[in-house]
Amino acid sequence: MRPPATDTGEPLFSIREARLHYRVGGALSALRGRSSVVKAVDGVSFAIARGESIGLLGESGCGKTSMGRLLLKLEKPTGGEILFDGEDVSRLKGKALRRYRARTQLIFQNPFDAVNPRFTIRAILAEPLENAGVPRAGHEARIVDALELVRLPQPAQYLDRYPHQLSGGQLQRVVMARALILQPEFVVADEPVSMLDVSVRAGVLNVFRDVRDRLGLTAIYISHDLALVRYVCERTIVMYLGKVMEDGPTEDIVHEPLHPYSKALVAAVPVPNPHQSHDPLPIGRGAPDPRNPPSGCVFRDRCPHAFDRCASEVPALRDAGTRQVACHLF
C-alpha cells in the first residue's frame, strides 16, 4: 500500500462553497420558463491534504470535470473560493499564475484527443518544457526521464514516432509523462483509462499509482466507476447534480454506502463474476434536467426513501461516523 501522506497540517487545497454556474440556451429557453442556468458545481466544500488522492465519483453530467477545471483554474468560479497553499487561486496573476500552472496538471480522458497528431512524441513532450522556459539543452534528458517514469520501455525508440504509431496504452503513458514532466505537485486525472482496453488499463493504473507514490503527488481521480476509484484513491467524494452527496474513506463507501445515491452507484458497478445480484437498482430511472433540479434534496425524485422534508429542505453535508453525508436520513 502507499506510504502515509506527508501531511504538514495545512491542506494543499481548501475549497469553500465553490460554484460554477453555466448560462445555457438563449432568450428562447428563458421565455419557455426554463431556467437557463446549469449549476455544474453548486456549493462544494472540501479540503485536499498534501499527498492525498481523492476520487470524484458520479454519473455523467454531475460536475466532476467542472470541479476538476475549477481546481486547475481552467474555469473561473462563479461563487465561493478555492485556496491553494492558503492563497486564493482566482487572484493569481503573472509569475505566480505561471508557477501555479506548472505545479498543477491535467491528464485527459482520451489520449488521442489530448495530443496534436502532427507532433512527434518528442515535440509533444518538449512543449511544456518550452512554455516553462527550460533551456533546450536539457530537454532530451528530461523527456527520457519522464518516459522512464511512466515505465515506457526503451523510451528513445518512441521519440520520433507520431501518436498514431503508438498503442492506446503507450500513448496514455506519454500523456501522463507530459503532465508529469514539469514535476507538478497536483494532478487531475479525468477518466484516464476509460478509452483503454482492459488488458492495458491495469498497466496504466499501476503506473499512475506508482508515480504518485514515488513523487508524493496529490491527485484527483475522476470516474463514474467505483471499482477504478477504489484502486487508486483512499478517499471518495460522491457528487450528484453539482453537489456533494457523500465524502469519506473509499473502503467504507464500497462496503457500506450511506447516501441512497451512493448505494445505487455501488450496486451498479459491473463485476466480472457469474454469481451476482440482478435486483433492480435502488434508484429511479432517468437523470433529471440539470437546468431544473428538484427543490430540497436534488436526488429526491430518484430516491427510494424520499419523504416530505426532502422536498422542502436542502440536506446539509453532515458528519456521520467516518464520513460526511448530505441526506435527511442521517
Next chain:
Amino acid sequence: MTETFLSVRDLKVSYRVGRGSLDAVDGVSFDVPRGSIVGLVGESGCGKTTVARALTRVMADNAFISGGRMLFDGRDLAALSERDMNALRWREIAFIPQSAMNSLDPVYTVEYQLNEVLRLRGGLGRAQARKRCEELFEMVGIEVGRLRDYPHQFSGGMRQRVAIALALALNPKLVIADEPVTALDVIVQRQILDQLRDLQRQLGISVILVTHDISVVAYICDRTVVMYAGHVAEQGTMEATLTQPSHPYSMGLRNAFPDLQGAASGVLTPIEGAPPSLADPPPGCRFAPRCPFSIEVCASVTPPQVEVEPGHFAACHRAGEAPALRERARHVSTWMAEA
C-alpha cells in the same frame, strides 16, 4: 432447449487495403442457441464488429466475406443474394450498431425514424405504425409523449433505448448489439442491460452482444465467445469461461479487471504487449508473443480448438493443462515481462 439457431463456421472476413488485403476475421466458428444471449468479447481491433457486420452483411465498402458459412435457421447468410438478405434485415435479424446512440438522424424526430422502419420496411399502415411506436416506447421505458422529440433532446442512455426500440420494431428473431452500453455510465449501463435481458426473455429472441467488458458478459450472457486477433480464443457457457478460463488470454483478462467484490489490496496485472498486426500476423498462436505459458510449438503451429469440457473450447496447445496454468496465472510474477 439448446437448439442451434445460428451456426457460424470458419468465417473469414477481409478488408482490401492498398494492393493487398487484411484478414480481420480468420476462421471464426461459434453457435448461438435459440433464445440465448451470446457475448462476443475481446479487445479493440480483435474483429468483433467485423463479425457482427458480416452477419448482417452491412459491411464497409472494402470488406468482403472470403470464406466460411453463417447458417441462420437453415439458410447460409454468406450465400444469400442481396435481395434475400435485405428481406431478412429488421424482420429477422436486427442490428444495433456501435455508438448507435450517435447514429440516429438529428434532423428527424424519433417517431419519424421509427415510422420509416415500420412503414417502409414492415409495410404497416399509419394507424398500426402509430400504435407500434407507442408499444415500443413503452417496452423500452420512455414516455410515449417524447416520440415527437429529436435525438438531441434525449440523454445518451435514452438514445440507446431508442436504438433498441428501433431494432425490435419488426419483431426480429436475432438482435446483434454492438457495444450497446460502452459509452454509458454505470447506472445507465445497468438499466439498459436489465431492459435488454427482460425484453430478450419476454420476446424469446436471441442476442449477440458485442462488448470488450467481461463484466457485461458476466451480468447478462449465457455463453461467451472470446476473440483474439481475428481468432476465437475460447468459448463456452458464461459460467465456465469465467470461472474456469482455459485460454491464457482469458486467464490474463481476469487478473486485469478491478473487482469491487474482491479484496481492497488486490493488485491488477496487465497483459504486457499488444495484439499483433493483422496485416502481418505471426505464425502459430496469435497470443504467443504475450503468453507467459508459450512453448516452442506455439510460435509455429496454429492451435486447434480443444474441448476442455463438453461444450467448452480453448484454442491453445496447452489447453489440456488448463487447471495447472490457471493456478500459475493467479500470480502476478507469471505476467511480469522477462526483460
